[in-house]
Amino acid sequence: MSVVSFWRNRWLSLATTLIIILTLIIISIFSFMVLIVNKTATSLREKVDLVVYLKDSDSEEQIKALREIIESRPEVESIIYVSKTDALLRWQARYSSDEDLKNAVTENDNPLPRSLEVKTVEAEQISTVAEFLQNEDYSPLISQLSYEKNKTLIDRLVSITSFIKKAGSGLSILFIIISIFVVYNAVKITIFARSEELEIMRLVGATDSYVRLPFVFEGVIYGLLAAVVSSLILIVSYNFLNLPLSNYLNNIGYNVSAFIRTSVFQVVGLQFLISLLLGIFCSFWATREHLSK
Amino acid sequence: MIEFQHVTKKYSESIIAVDDVNFKIAKGEFVALVGPSGAGKSTLIKILIREEMPTSGRILVADRDIFQLRERELPYYRRKVGVIFQDFKLLSKKTVYENVAFALEVAGVFTSVIKKRVPEMLSLVGLENRSNAFSEELSGGEKQRVSIARALVHEPKLLIADEPTGNLDPVNSWEIMELLFKINKQGTVVLLATHNKEVVDAINKRVITMKDGKVVSDKENGKYII
Numbered sequence: 156m157s158v159v160s161f162w163r164n165r166w167l168s169l170a171t172t173l174i175i176i177l178t179l180i181i182i183s184i185f186s187f188m189v190l191i192v193n194k195t196a197t198s199l200r201e202k203v204d205l206v207v208y209l210k211d212s213d214s215e216e217q218i219k220a221l222r223e224i225i226e227s228r229p230e231v232e233s234i235i236y237v238s239k240t241d242a243l244l245r246w247q248a249r250y251s252s253d254e255d256l257k258n259a260v261t262e263n264d265n266p267l268p269r270s271l272e273v274k275t276v277e278a279e280q281i282s283t284v285a286e287f288l289q290n291e292d293y294s295p296l297i298s299q300l301s302y303e304k305n306k307t308l309i310d311r312l313v314s315i316t317s318f319i320k321k322a323g324s325g326l327s328i329l330f331i332i333i334s335i336f337v338v339y340n341a342v343k344i345t346i347f348a349r350s351e352e353l354e355i356m357r358l359v360g361a362t363d364s365y366v367r368l369p370f371v372f373e374g375v376i377y378g379l380l381a382a383v384v385s386s387l388i389l390i391v392s393y394n395f396l397n398l399p400l401s402n403y404l405n406n407i408g409y410n411v412s413a414f415i416r417t418s419v420f421q422v423v424g425l426q427f428l429i430s431l432l433l434g435i436f437c438s439f440w441a442t443r444e445h446l447s448k
Numbered sequence: 449m450i451e452f453q454h455v456t457k458k459y460s461e462s463i464i465a466v467d468d469v470n471f472k473i474a475k476g477e478f479v480a481l482v483g484p485s486g487a488g489k490s491t492l493i494k495i496l497i498r499e500e501m502p503t504s505g506r507i508l509v510a511d512r513d514i515f516q517l518r519e520r521e522l523p524y525y526r527r528k529v530g531v532i533f534q535d536f537k538l539l540s541k542k543t544v545y546e547n548v549a550f551a552l553e554v555a556g557v558f559t560s561v562i563k564k565r566v567p568e569m570l571s572l573v574g575l576e577n578r579s580n581a582f583s584e585e586l587s588g589g590e591k592q593r594v595s596i597a598r599a600l601v602h603e604p605k606l607l608i609a610d611e612p613t614g615n616l617d618p619v620n621s622w623e624i625m626e627l628l629f630k631i632n633k634q635g636t637v638v639l640l641a642t643h644n645k646e647v648v649d650a651i652n653k654r655v656i657t658m659k660d661g662k663v664v665s666d667k668e669n670g671k672y673i674i
Contacts, residue, residue: 356554
């Protein structure tokens, strides 16, 4: 009966389904954006560390003592000592394809400073450790502290994520409200068209659930159809966008392609959930007036 | 069986559709509720089937106050009260059989029971040979008989007929009245609301007369006095 009703009012059904599809696509786009930016920010956070460049005049005992003091702090997760030799090897590996740069630093002429690479439990704690090291007890041993560049990038990403969440939530809520009214009106029109039948149903003693069920199914049909079409659009888009997006976000610290593939399934699941809830809620609301008084 | 206690229905201070109505109907009675248009007959019936709530008063049906019924009990109450109307209220896209079966389907009755019960009802109203006809193909009298069959399908103790002959010619009207008498003889209380003077004067039954929302007369073997 619900399928027959859907087909009989097919233009209305099409319009209703399109509005829900549009709503789902908007929610999906913003969900994806939030997921990817969040993941990127998290990945970058893991790469961030505080580098404590040491003066050439520092003795090994002073460096060892400084390392122990830093290690003892609760914010510090791990600490690596990079000797001049280690720094030289890193330099040579980094510029292996550029002979001039590679040979600019040698074992006999090595200006690269020793350093302590400090990883904190949370990225936000880096500044706490940095402030601690600016204390007059330790600063004489330190030539430079380096963490600002990555921190700025992360702060920007967090800010972008927050903006996307707010804008996405606002637009999504707007379209959900529009969808609710459109589906509600579509079901109401069907109820109106069948008002004679509904009156007789009540007269002969039909229960509320018996009267309501066909309309709930109709709402579910709107929702499911919209979710299927929207999911297909999402999956087709994924196939087109996966490679360019992965290349653009290359070396970001995680497998972008695999992450997007997993996210597609999460977003498809979200679409089905939202559209089903939308269909069921609107049908219940639309049928309320016509049930037993 | 049915007791109206100080039933009043006001739509506003100046529009009082039913005004302090009191009467009882015993088991097996046939009662004609008469009065001109606007007397309050249809409003009283709507209140009796819980389509409307009274402003004040009670109605007891089988010792149960029907206004104390919960929402979920209403469908079960309505199955015990058969109702037929002037405009028949049949589903035009369904056959005679399907219209009567509909009342059983909404109650969740098994198909096997429906297949047995519907022909019995159609036989009672004399339409056993018309079960495959669509309601659009029937005469007024036949349509009303389908309505009666549908109203009786749950074996109600009370059958309410709200102007059942209003759209029928005199011959069909009497056929319907005869059917109602037959049903009443089998033990069903019949409450007939009508403003058809000829029918009321001829049937020699209890007549409750309403005017301007009030009961102005209640007589056994009554006549149409207004």
